[in-house]
Amino acid sequence: MVVETICIGTEILLGNRHHTNANYLAQEYAKLGLSTYAQSVVGDNEERIMEALRLALSRSDLVVLNGGLGPTQDDITKETVAKLLGREMHSDEVTKKHIEEYFRTRGQVMAECNLRQTMIPEEARILDNELGTAPGILLNLSEEESARFRKTTGEIQTIILLPGPPEELQEMWQKRVVPYLQKRSGEFIYSATVKVCGRTESEIAEILDDVIRQNGEVTVAPYARTGEVHLRVTAKAADEKTAKKLVKPVVKEIKTRLGDSVYTTDEDVTLEKAVVDLLLANELTVTTVESCTGGLIAGRLINVQGVSEVYKSGFVTYSNKAKRKLVGVKRKTLDKYGAVSEQTVREMVGGATLFNRADVAVAVSGIAGPDGGTEEKPVGLVYIAVSVCGVVTVKEYHFIGNRAMIRERAVAAALDQMRRCILEYYSKLTFGKEE
């Protein structure tokens, strides 16, 4: 099945908003084994939406449009698709109730303009939006409708309209569209993700060169993330069991080669969840003392549901005084080595552990820039200390990028270092017991 994405929205054309949806959908197509050969972006303009849709329908089985389903005058996606197909629009009562309910639960009254969002083309399947007001829409084309666009005959053509806000689109895609596509497709695709941190994409590409190159039934594709690389292993077969059987040995081989750098093979486990799971499994509590990352490590840990079992409190110690007052870094240490130093993060982590009575602590101090760098301590220099039951490990990092990127990379490195230090601590304990 060939699928094509059309993103609608002047803000993408103006470079104001990134192609989040196009990238997300591209990766989802790969997971489902759908082929995709083209993508387009058009503004909220009837003629150009029609042109893009005509071209897409001439060559693709499934066309996924996103954006332009909002309540304002310039949101015209639904109306334009209906017009191209020659279908009438009608107000949908269920959708209207859903939108009214959406506002009621927020203590608001539905605005007049939201009535536009209740209008649906004829013979449409409505895709519920749990996170917003715009419903998604799925339209199967009749043979006559398809004949106007496509060059050759083929399977039933489908147009899917999704809302523009990424979280709404992603929720709807997972809950409404994926089940529909799985049912429709005869072939079974199974894919597993191996999530890796602490290694660059090039390092991984070299270690796995032959595995990635192999042209068999199983494909391995790397996707770079901030501080992480995800490897997607995919196989296509007549049934689920056969596809899984093909994927399994390849995942095993990757895990063997990359060792500790693999932090999970579970799609739903993020790096912060892997850390929280390790803490929970070992009944450890954790605290954070952050300078340049200023709360972002705590922020990521606390995004994990159930974190309250392990995370109680943390500090943001941005100034030198805060480092002294809140976690007891010595004035002498700051004077002699500076705030960005191995010695300072070592004292930060020590003080935090004592004061918060936590088993594990992480401390970060670095130069995120753009100012503040020197020849000796350049922008991007970050020290991270991790303490696990009193065993402290300090590492020096050099990150590149702008202020936001350096901070994000430091957060990922800190989470990875926590993970590795906990694993190492327990591996040594076990070793000791065996002796």
Added chain:
Amino acid sequence: MVVETICIGTEILLGNRHHTNANYLAQEYAKLGLSTYAQSVVGDNEERIMEALRLALSRSDLVVLNGGLGPTQDDITKETVAKLLGREMHSDEVTKKHIEEYFRTRGQVMAECNLRQTMIPEEARILDNELGTAPGILLNLSEEESARFRKTTGEIQTIILLPGPPEELQEMWQKRVVPYLQKRSGEFIYSATVKVCGRTESEIAEILDDVIRQNGEVTVAPYARTGEVHLRVTAKAADEKTAKKLVKPVVKEIKTRLGDSVYTTDEDVTLEKAVVDLLLANELTVTTVESCTGGLIAGRLINVQGVSEVYKSGFVTYSNKAKRKLVGVKRKTLDKYGAVSEQTVREMVGGATLFNRADVAVAVSGIAGPDGGTEEKPVGLVYIAVSVCGVVTVKEYHFIGNRAMIRERAVAAALDQMRRCILEYYSKLTFGKEE
């Protein structure tokens, strides 16, 4: 002049590589006052490159292709463009020397495959590549060539081919393409952004209905962000001065209608920067005490360069014990009203102000879910307290979405509340003085 981008490369289609070039070019077009209405991405495939190019030439004056100029067999952009136009390719001696020189200065010998990069279509203008081997190419279409594609007659059509690596593309764009376009273009575009927080997109659409609907020389387009809406006001004129003159009264009208909800009209100012700027201007220090947002407010404030003047330290108080121990919330308050209550955030903000000796403090406590909600205190309920020089304001919010969205929305609301409370505090001070 209407311009359109075509990105060529299978890796973009697969979601492996972000749309760096498309976003860069979009922003460059806006700067130069070029209109752009569509964008497409196709793989390295002759038929689809031709389809995209035909559609683009039917409606645009300038088509910028990027990618597919490399030395390998799957790089076919140049050949495909030449084929579509019916132009011959020839080997270019100057380009050949440039590529040989490129390798010589790197102590390497030109590979056989790089000879493909010396091939140029007839009557092309070559754009030197200072950072790589692939030359850029600029082709002006003859009237006969244009007549095959475009619907109406117009100015000379131009196709520009740029290399895919972003640094090469950007260098070539700035040094070779911009001077060419500036010479050629007569029109000027000016746009301003009005950033709004604390109001939904629908509310804004209703308040500005007639402003957004007007079909004059000035367009107003709203873009939703998490907890914010950005309004882009754009005008086109013969010169910069006239365009600015058209935009100015519309921006003023929007500011009048939306009042305090407009936090900036500066493209580079984020919501957190607006808060930090207000603090700096009034010589105030700030601290944070976060429960459900767990460090994310601090994280955003600290992303502002120069924040060290105002932000010294903050707390993450996720557990009840941490709320008691670190910021002195009374056990009785927690027992009687619960951690998520007006009373608790009021005590949190009080304790933080005292302990960190800050002028301004923000405290957040809420239920981010998915667990922990009750009928009385549902998921999404968040209390935010802001203290400005001892004047405390507490607000109750109801956010929707998943755990991450509720937290993000709470962060935006907290920043907005800080901004409004500081403004209000000083507006009252001035009033007092006048009496």
